[in-house]
Amino acid sequence: MPVSERRRSFFGWGYEDDVVSADELGWFERAWSQLFHVDRFDPAPFPRESEITLRKPRVSVPASLKAFCTEDKYDRLFHCYGRSVHDLARMIHRRDFANPPDVVAYPRDEADIRAVLDWCGANDVAAIPFGGGSSVVGGVNPPSDDRYRGTLTIDLQRLNRVLEVDTTSQAARIQAGTLGPDLERQLKSTGLTMRFFLQAWEFSSLGGWIATRAAGHYATVYTQIDDHVESLRVVTPAGEVATRRLPTSGAGPNPDRLFLGSEGALGIITEAWVRLHRRPTFRSATTVRFGNYEKAVAAVRTISQAGLYPANARLIERDEAKFTEAGDGRHDILVLTFESADHDLDPWMNRALEICGDYGGEWDRDALAAEDSQRRGAAGNWRDKFLRGPYLREHAIARGVMRDTTESCITWERYMDFQARVKDATLRAIREVTGRAGTCTVRFTHLYPDGPAPYFTWHALGDKAKLVEQFWVIKAAASQAMLDAGGTITHHHALGRDHRTWYDQERPPLFADALKAVKQRLDPHHVLNPGILIDR
């Protein structure tokens, strides 16, 4: 019933036949050994389908839905979890598949979606929208709530087509289940591209990006998916919502905004018109080294306020740059790129480098002169590790290595204090809970004139038997520190079930009440993604 013959790994990243080479794994093992001062790891074996017995389905769909629904073991297994650290730890170290969905639906069109939602509403069955399943916040996990008789996951992978391309206005109408590579493949002949390259691009969908307000690789201007969406179609249990396709509108609160970030709790996004770009033909890229972090931050702030709008401006703290072989450990590294399909970028790059120079930055002149500079040298090393990172996650977890990220957004004047407090809280929690030092480093993923989106990466070596609990203590300390220091609980990883505690602290109470009223109107039986955004 899934569209691809190639099966995805039910517990990890990629397809079942994807392999991480011994060389690549060896490189990471050596890096982890140095990080934690251990000689060797003793990885837990990965789970196999044959060793797992799933609970019998608690509910069965009627004959009218059977053409696109299944109770097949692999399908239920694959839809048990998203891809957070604790999801992986539960699968690899606990073999915990105790709460699978009872049924998985692969709707072919909106009529199928309406039919399953009606059935779920009439039968008290929770309905979980599922795009690529790359949620890192518990967004697709079946709820453990005995008010529901069962769970049905609605996997949108069959809604995978680019339906229309408007080359004049540079936009396309695309079905929500389309994964990143399929989307770009279908656009290729038009010469246009969405260029929304989040790290999980290979295995995440347009609908998932919209539902979670994901952010792609552009550091400025087109940062979050919000900036790409022209209009939406959404199927809710109460009926359909179709918004008007417009560049923008001043007609009251924007209905698209209600569904951007709705995380499957208000309706199922079935398609969207999104903005496209011409493929960039002009590119200018280099890396800049800074000996002083505070000055590097000031340089990046000045660039962000100078109207230069770089496509990439990742300021990577020195320890993280060293780990990814992008730096020598004595310098913070700024990966800086401009791109355009229209004009030469030298004036923009030269002005940005002039600003860097004012703050003591030294740039790589060879990279600047090279055709493919973003793929070479420090920038290339960083890019390779970034692209391969997702494939290494299950190998890290199998060895007890937790590598997680917490990300936020904060205004410039509070940033230095903010990053110090988050790092301090995270490192303290790692030491307390694992009994040994870990690391916590920061880079900027996105830039706004009034503040950066800092992205913290932490590493801790835990006790495999207690990894889930240890993870939660560290995650909670980092999250609370982000809120207490004035930031948001997430810039783009979404809320899911995992961030609810902090989201509830962040949102205004009257807004929460208004959202509850909206949920009640659109999903009167509260079947859509229970526990997300609003409680029953």
Ligand SMILES: Cc1cc2nc3c(=O)[nH]c(=O)nc-3n(C[C@H](O)[C@H](O)[C@H](O)COP(=O)(O)OP(=O)(O)OC[C@H]3O[C@@H](n4cnc5c(N)ncnc54)[C@H](O)[C@@H]3O)c2cc1C
């Ligand atoms: C290794 C890794 C790297 C990542 N990198 C990034 C990154 O660079 N930027 C970023 O923003 N995020 C990143 N993420 C997080 C994740 O990829 C994003 O949240 C992504 O947008 C989820 O898309 P998906 O299709 O996989 O959605 P899913 O994981 O399937 O679902 C996510 C949420 O959206 C809901 N949903 C899915 N489809 C629909 C729909 N059609 N209608 C309504 N609700 C729906 C689900 O119910 C769930 O609540 C990363 C995750 C991993 C594992």
